Amino acid sequence: MTSERDVASNGAALTGLIGQTGVSRRACLVSMATPAAWLVAPAQAHAGGQLEEPLMDSVRTALTSAVGNFGPPEPQFFSTESRLHYLRWLGTMSDRLRRRKPEWEVRRDFLQTVWYESKRAGLDVSLVMGLIQVESAFRKFAVSSVGARGYMQVMPFWTRVIGDGDPGKLFHMQTNLRFGCVILRHYIDRERGDLFMALGRYNGSRGRSPYPDAVFGAQRNWQFSEKPAAA
Numbered sequence: 001m002t003s004e005r006d007v008a009s010n011g012a013a014l015t016g017l018i019g020q021t022g023v024s025r026r027a028c029l030v031s032m033a034t035p036a037a038w039l040v041a042p043a044q045a046h047a048g049g050q051l052e053e054p055l056m057d058s059v060r061t062a063l064t065s066a067v068g069n070f071g072p073p074e075p076q077f078f079s080t081e082s083r084l085h086y087l088r089w090l091g092t093m094s095d096r097l098r099r100r101k102p103e104w105e106v107r108r109d110f111l112q113t114v115w116y117e118s119k120r121a122g123l124d125v126s127l128v129m130g131l132i133q134v135e136s137a138f139r140k141f142a143v144s145s146v147g148a149r150g151y152m153q154v155m156p157f158w159t160r161v162i163g164d165g166d167p168g169k170l171f172h173m174q175t176n177l178r179f180g181c182v183i184l185r186h187y188i189d190r191e192r193g194d195l196f197m198a199l200g201r202y203n204g205s206r207g208r209s210p211y212p213d214a215v216f217g218a219q220r221n222w223q224f225s226e227k228p229a230a231a
Helices: 057-067 080-097 104-120 125-136 157-162 167-171 173-190 195-203 210-222
Strands: none
Touching (some): 057 157, 057 173, 080 210, 104 125, 104 173, 125 173, 125 195, 125 210, 157 167, 157 173, 195 210
16 A cells, blocks of 8 residues: 555666657646636646657556556555644645535545555655646546546557556546556656656657646645644
């Protein structure tokens, strides 16, 4: 079971991917960088332009392993304070997400899964939330003009490359978030920790600023400043 102490261990293994640049999509992204713009932005999927690239066998194996072993997305905590920190985060994020997901149970399950999958992949939860905001506006069944699917707008080819080949599963919440977080972690490792370049690679617009700037802007909506006490 993945806990708050777990981080993705795939970094060193996820090498050997041949870098390519792609086509940028600029429309509607910059405007979403302002803190309140996402509340009134049109319900359009802006995204999922990951490019299919040759993968070394070791990279494919590491990625396949990273998306495997699904289990209930239930965070585990090793101190009362760390659990209270999570619950305070959950309450704060729930209030912010209420207009997008009015039903408490749906909102709770989504936030819990984002927390779990982000921590599992060693990602900042606010960054993942910002990416989801830009990619799909928090719509589970969003489909982009290039066929990317779900919350994190994962391209269907990924299910063939590192999954069981069923792109329909990308509409399953945890599956989509698992793939999206693993892919983003992979790109961050590929770019040696450079979030700007990694986000561009996720979007298929590597080296261009509109998409990373939009995600960084959206990330500010989901930052939580409270720090947990040491476990």
